[in-house]
Amino acid sequence: MDDKIDTLVKESRVIQPTARTKAAAHIQDYDLAYKASIADPEGFWSTVAKELEWFSPWNRVLEWNYPWAKWFVGATCNIAYNCLDRHANTWRRNKVAVMWVGENDEERIFTYGELFRQVNRCANALKALGLQKGDRVTIYLPKIPEQVIAMLACARIGVIHSVVYSGFSAPALASRIQDAESRVIITADVGYDRGKTIHLKRVVDDAVRSCPSVEKVVVVRREAPGIALAAPKEIDWVEWLKEQNVVCPAEPLDSETPLYILYTSGTTGKPKGVVHVHGGYMVGTYITTKYVFDLKEEDVYFCVADPGWVTGHSYIVYGPLLNGATILMAEGKPDYPNPGRWWDLIERYGVSIFYTTPTAIRLLMKYGEDWPKKYDLSTLRILGSVGEPINPEAWEWFHRVTGSDKPIMDTWWQTETGSILITPLPSVPLKPGSATRPFLGIEADVVDKEGKSLPSNAGGFAVIKKPWPSMMRTIYKDPDRYKVYWNTIPNCYTAGDVCRKDHDGYMWFMGRADDVIKVAGNRIGTAEVESALVSHEAVAEAAVIGKPHRTAGEAIKAFVILKQGHQDSKALVQSLKDQVLKELGKIAVPQEIDIVSSLPKTRSGKIMRRVLKAKELGQDVGDISTLED
Numbered sequence: 001m002d003d004k005i006d007t008l009v010k011e012s013r014v015i016q017p018t019a020r021t022k023a024a025a026h027i028q029d030y031d032l033a034y035k036a037s038i039a040d041p042e043g044f045w046s047t048v049a050k051e052l053e054w055f056s057p058w059n060r061v062l063e064w065n066y067p068w069a070k071w072f073v074g075a076t077c078n079i080a081y082n083c084l085d086r087h088a089n090t091w092r093r094n095k096v097a098v099m100w101v102g103e104n105d106e107e108r109i110f111t112y113g114e115l116f117r118q119v120n121r122c123a124n125a126l127k128a129l130g131l132q133k134g135d136r137v138t139i140y141l142p143k144i145p146e147q148v149i150a151m152l153a154c155a156r157i158g159v160i161h162s163v164v165y166s167g168f169s170a171p172a173l174a175s176r177i178q179d180a181e182s183r184v185i186i187t188a189d190v191g192y193d194r195g196k197t198i199h200l201k202r203v204v205d206d207a208v209r210s211c212p213s214v215e216k217v218v219v220v221r222r223e224a225p226g227i228a229l230a231a232p233k234e235i236d237w238v239e240w241l242k243e244q245n246v247v248c249p250a251e252p253l254d255s256e257t258p259l260y261i262l263y264t265s266g267t268t269g270k271p272k273g274v275v276h277v278h279g280g281y282m283v284g285t286y287i288t289t290k291y292v293f294d295l296k297e298e299d300v301y302f303c304v305a306d307p308g309w310v311t312g313h314s315y316i317v318y319g320p321l322l323n324g325a326t327i328l329m330a331e332g333k334p335d336y337p338n339p340g341r342w343w344d345l346i347e348r349y350g351v352s353i354f355y356t357t358p359t360a361i362r363l364l365m366k367y368g369e370d371w372p373k374k375y376d377l378s379t380l381r382i383l384g385s386v387g388e389p390i391n392p393e394a395w396e397w398f399h400r401v402t403g404s405d406k407p408i409m410d411t412w413w414q415t416e417t418g419s420i421l422i423t424p425l426p427s428v429p430l431k432p433g434s435a436t437r438p439f440l441g442i443e444a445d446v447v448d449k450e451g452k453s454l455p456s457n458a459g460g461f462a463v464i465k466k467p468w469p470s471m472m473r474t475i476y477k478d479p480d481r482y483k484v485y486w487n488t489i490p491n492c493y494t495a496g497d498v499c500r501k502d503h504d505g506y507m508w509f510m511g512r513a514d515d516v517i518k519v520a521g522n523r524i525g526t527a528e529v530e531s532a533l534v535s536h537e538a539v540a541e542a543a544v545i546g547k548p549h550r551t552a553g554e555a556i557k558a559f560v561i562l563k564q565g566h567q568d569s570k571a572l573v574q575s576l577k578d579q580v581l582k583e584l585g586k587i588a589v590p591q592e593i594d595i596v597s598s599l600p601k602t603r604s605g606k607i608m609r610r611v612l613k614a615k616e617l618g619q620d621v622g623d624i625s626t627l628e629d
């Protein structure tokens, strides 16, 4: 990262909330609420926490031993209890919790009562396998209701879930199972992707061969006739649950009990196992879902994420269920079977809150406005965007095709932060392209390397200055990697993003400051792709950069040096791509691969990716005094 970060300051529109939006908003006056929350953050968070149920109270809101935080110290709770029992014990028992639509339009609907029973069955089934508090279960499922059921069942008995996105290939899955030392894998025979059948169980078979910790593989069978299972290690999901009791009391857990591990890409080849806990995470996801989306009892909430990523964890499963919301969950892509897919679902299910991604919006933009125009989108009330900066052009399009009167919540956060940190609220004036301002209780700033606050519009590093309840507690088995977040810039949490703050305090995120690439909103570490390439027999060295891409935000470009005796050819480039597909999965495959004879390096031998990138984009390469060659 260069010392100076240039930004193109553009004049931008300010969009005021409509009278209707403003009148409905939970938080009517952001400035007032924000000031009060910052004057006494612990008071603010404990007031929020009291909206949820605890089995026993905390004696301290926060214990902060830099950089280690504990929230709601001494209390006992259970996030699954708050997602289910808290509603199933009231009139919400018969309220719809989850409406699920498969890619082939199959439909399954769960009330809070039914979801409660399924989760209890699954929790009892896990117990019957001998699983105990603290054990790990890997969930490798497509976007089907069993994913939600399995996550909540683990949480209910204090088992730690590790959900792995079902697009990852066998070696990537295996390394995540090995790191977590999971005893059980829950998977499905198949997933569907744009009409194609993806054989997930085969990937699991490949992966578990190198995972000695795995005792059982539970399989949700979607296809008929059901695939053969090798008893006693492999179990059919339906058989597994059938005999189980529908009562399984939620385990009272210390608030700091780990809830899940979620692997995410960083700057080294090894993915980081981000650890979140029951108490603080529950408070953060609950209140952000409520305030940011202005969630009301009668809303129909549709978040298009996959539970394999953090957005699925926090804003399909935990946040909405903590609020007793009705959730639409849809398998499949926005343009299959046609680009009207999501607009059709919005009309069919009367969706009022729609949370999506800039990549999906840009994809739908390409198909034109006739698609959204075909459908009745009048039920929509609040829109959301997450995962990468949304360019003003895509923002304007999304706003226009949905009727020009629904506010777009451009929410900035990370796997590590657990819940949304920088965001508008529905009552706040919007500037297209800006994630706006910090959520209540969150102190954010833009600083230089030394932690000095920068003046308006100067580009710098986005930091969070105080701990917050839903922050990650550690990196699984790697506390030193956790400490890096709090030790990079003195006295604050460094997000790894570059940003500027305008004169109104609005934050404009500009992308990552490190070697993480955001392809269609998915985090890919350059080091992971490089090591996949180097595992190919023809490759001596590889360097990977992110390059701007019209739809996906960024695309992966690789530069590869071949070993002696290997020649550049179309077939070779294809086999390099296949290697990345095999090692990591489709999302990590480089769009372009250049065979080169040397790579820019520092004297100490580190590849200077920023030089490659600047050259690729035809920009000034900047200070190259440390460049060796």
Ligand code: WTA
Pocket: 264, 309, 310, 311, 385, 386, 387, 388, 389, 390, 410, 411, 412, 413, 414, 415, 416, 435, 495, 496, 497, 509, 510, 511, 512, 518, 521, 522, 523
């Ligand atoms: C980026 C996804 C700009 C950012 C929830 C961050 C964003 C990384 C936004 C985390 C946004 C996420 N505007 N950039 N609204 N939201 N990002 O862990 O670079 O998959 O550091 O979490 O996504 O990605 P992750």
